[in-house]
Amino acid sequence: MLNRYARRMERSTVDTPPPGRSPSAGTAEPVPNQVGLETMAKEARAAQRWLAASSGALRGQLLEAMATALENDITEILLANRRDLDGSAALTVAQRDRLTLNAARVEAMAASVREVGRQRDVVGEVVDGWVLPNGLRVRRIRVPLGVVGVIYENRPNVTSDASALALYSGNAILLRGSSQAFYSNRAIVESLRSAISEVGLPEGLVGMATETSREGALAFMQLGAAMDVLIPRGGPELIATVRSQATVPTIIDGDGNCHVYVDASADLGMAVDIIKNAKTQRPGVCNAMETLLIHVDVAEPLLRLLDEELAAVELRGDERTRQICERALEATEEDYAREFLDLILAVRVVDSLNEAIDHIRRFSSGHSEAIITESFANAQCFEREVDAACVLVNASTRFVDGGQLGMGAEIGISTQKLHARGPMGIEQLTTTKIVIEGEGQVRH
Numbered sequence: 001m002l003n004r005y006a007r008r009m010e011r012s013t014v015d016t017p018p019p020g021r022s023p024s025a026g027t028a029e030p031v032p033n034q035v036g037l038e039t040m041a042k043e044a045r046a047a048q049r050w051l052a053a054s055s056g057a058l059r060g061q062l063l064e065a066m067a068t069a070l071e072n073d074i075t076e077i078l079l080a081n082r083r084d085l086d087g088s089a090a091l092t093v094a095q096r097d098r099l100t101l102n103a104a105r106v107e108a109m110a111a112s113v114r115e116v117g118r119q120r121d122v123v124g125e126v127v128d129g130w131v132l133p134n135g136l137r138v139r140r141i142r143v144p145l146g147v148v149g150v151i152y153e154n155r156p157n158v159t160s161d162a163s164a165l166a167l168y169s170g171n172a173i174l175l176r177g178s179s180q181a182f183y184s185n186r187a188i189v190e191s192l193r194s195a196i197s198e199v200g201l202p203e204g205l206v207g208m209a210t211e212t213s214r215e216g217a218l219a220f221m222q223l224g225a226a227m228d229v230l231i232p233r234g235g236p237e238l239i240a241t242v243r244s245q246a247t248v249p250t251i252i253d254g255d256g257n258c259h260v261y262v263d264a265s266a267d268l269g270m271a272v273d274i275i276k277n278a279k280t281q282r283p284g285v286c287n288a289m290e291t292l293l294i295h296v297d298v299a300e301p302l303l304r305l306l307d308e309e310l311a312a313v314e315l316r317g318d319e320r321t322r323q324i325c326e327r328a329l330e331a332t333e334e335d336y337a338r339e340f341l342d343l344i345l346a347v348r349v350v351d352s353l354n355e356a357i358d359h360i361r362r363f364s365s366g367h368s369e370a371i372i373t374e375s376f377a378n379a380q381c382f383e384r385e386v387d388a389a390c391v392l393v394n395a396s397t398r399f400v401d402g403g404q405l406g407m408g409a410e411i412g413i414s415t416q417k418l419h420a421r422g423p424m425g426i427e428q429l430t431t432t433k434i435v436i437e438g439e440g441q442v443r444h
């Protein structure tokens with residue numbers, strides 16, 4: 001029966017070339033592809049019904065087929081990626097790094113899909129249950145959210161990571177990736193859809209918006225009841241547009257203005273290793289460090305070490321930083337407020353842990369914040385008082401990643417508090433419903 005259903009599904013959602021980027025929208029005018037989007041959303045809604053009723057074993061089999069398809073289609077995916085890279089002249093270093101695929105990265109994408117498929121199946125899990133005095137049996141069970149939408153940056157791996165997480169948790173997914181990654185995303189979606197079809201499920205479980213203009217993105221976030229939740233991953237402009245224009249519920253996955261604070265009690269060797277990793281291992285990503293805060297008691301020895309160890313990094317510091325490290329430029333308030341996504345680091349010397357926490361409270365985007373300390377009391381205070389999705393003690397902010405945290409992958413890193421916060425995996429793509437079973441009881 002599922003195979004018959006699958007054969008009826010149209011492949012149209014991945015066949016159209018991109019009409020190209022157009023200026024930012026902000027208007028309520030209807031957009032040309034709204035009908036296409038609505039059709040795609042309807043297909044996703046219909047297809048999700050089949051998946052919600054499927055067994056964890058079938059969903060595991062589906063993810064295995066998706067991983068194998070990615071491995072088999074590696075040549076097509078890399079060719080499509082080359083087309084994206086050739087067509088995008090004005091990419092920043094961070095954007096080029098995000099967009100670029102190679103064989104190892106595609107293999108890592110397949111490995112992530114498999115890793116997601118090895119996670120515990122949470123669909124149908126009973127999270128609570130009780131029996132009432134009148135004999136009614138009540139269970140709260142975990143169920144998929146339904147149709148999940150994602151607007152995301154130009155990272156093609158998000159296409160497969162997000163699809164794997166959504167499908168394994170019983171959801172259908174609608175994808176609106178960056179126009180810069182259109183051909184890569186299309187090749188990946190085609191590969192995933194062929195695997196879906198192969199296991200007898202409807203291809204409409206993964207839909208991709210083909211209108212890549214900003215108007216298209218606006219129409220996507222205005223799908224209303226057709227989408228159960230939208231996860232926007234991106235910078236402040238995207239987030240502001242979603243907050244003011246979206247007509248669907250959202251889980252905001254915003255920018256990462258991440259701090260590392262080096263306490264007076266810190267082990268400076270450990271501090272140097274963590275700082276180097278957090279700033280330089282992949283500077284263009286959201287969990288990279290943007291500002292370093294140093295307790296005044298260790299400022300001199302640490303900055304002398306960093307002067308050499310961070311030779312490739314441009315430092316922008318306050319007056320006390322510049323007195324110790326002559327090459328540091330003057331930091332402005334704006335430098336502390338922004339995400340560089342580059343080999344640039346803002347630095348500030350503080351007199352106390354409290355001053356560091358005050359700075360973080362003022363400038364943090366609520367993503368990831370770290371302390372390096374040998375003091376248990378200071379670590380506890382930092383954990384309690386810093387209001388961020390992830391707080392780290394003596395570890396690099398780069399660990400804030402679903403794969404690194406054992407979740408297989410992440411659909412995004414939520415920087416809001418409801419209904420999920422931090423890296424979002426399978427469980428965060430579910431909600432619960434209450435099932436009540438009786439023997440004819442009526443309310444008096």
Ligand SMILES: NC(=O)C1=CN([C@@H]2O[C@H](COP(=O)(O)OP(=O)(O)OC[C@H]3O[C@@H](n4cnc5c(N)ncnc54)[C@H](OP(=O)(O)O)[C@@H]3O)[C@@H](O)[C@H]2O)C=CC1
Pocket residue numbers: 021024025151152153154176177178179180212214217218233234235236237238239241253254255256285286287339411412413414415
């Ligand atoms: N918290 C998290 O999970 C994550 C956060 N990020 C953050 O994302 C940023 C990096 O990615 P970057 O490429 O700069 O992100 P952008 O915000 O520029 O782009 C992200 C996506 O949103 C679209 N978009 C951007 N602005 C608008 C708008 N005004 N209206 C409609 N759609 C819009 C883009 O489309 P197009 O490209 O076609 O213009 C793209 O698909 C960083 O700030 C990083 O910290 C990134 C990944 C994960």
Ligand SMILES: N[C@@H](CCC(=O)OP(=O)(O)O)C(=O)O
Pocket residue numbers: 098153155284285286287398400401402410413
């Ligand atoms: N998952 C990521 C972090 C989140 C992310 O995708 O960030 P970005 O590269 O800014 O789009 C990682 O550390 O690999």
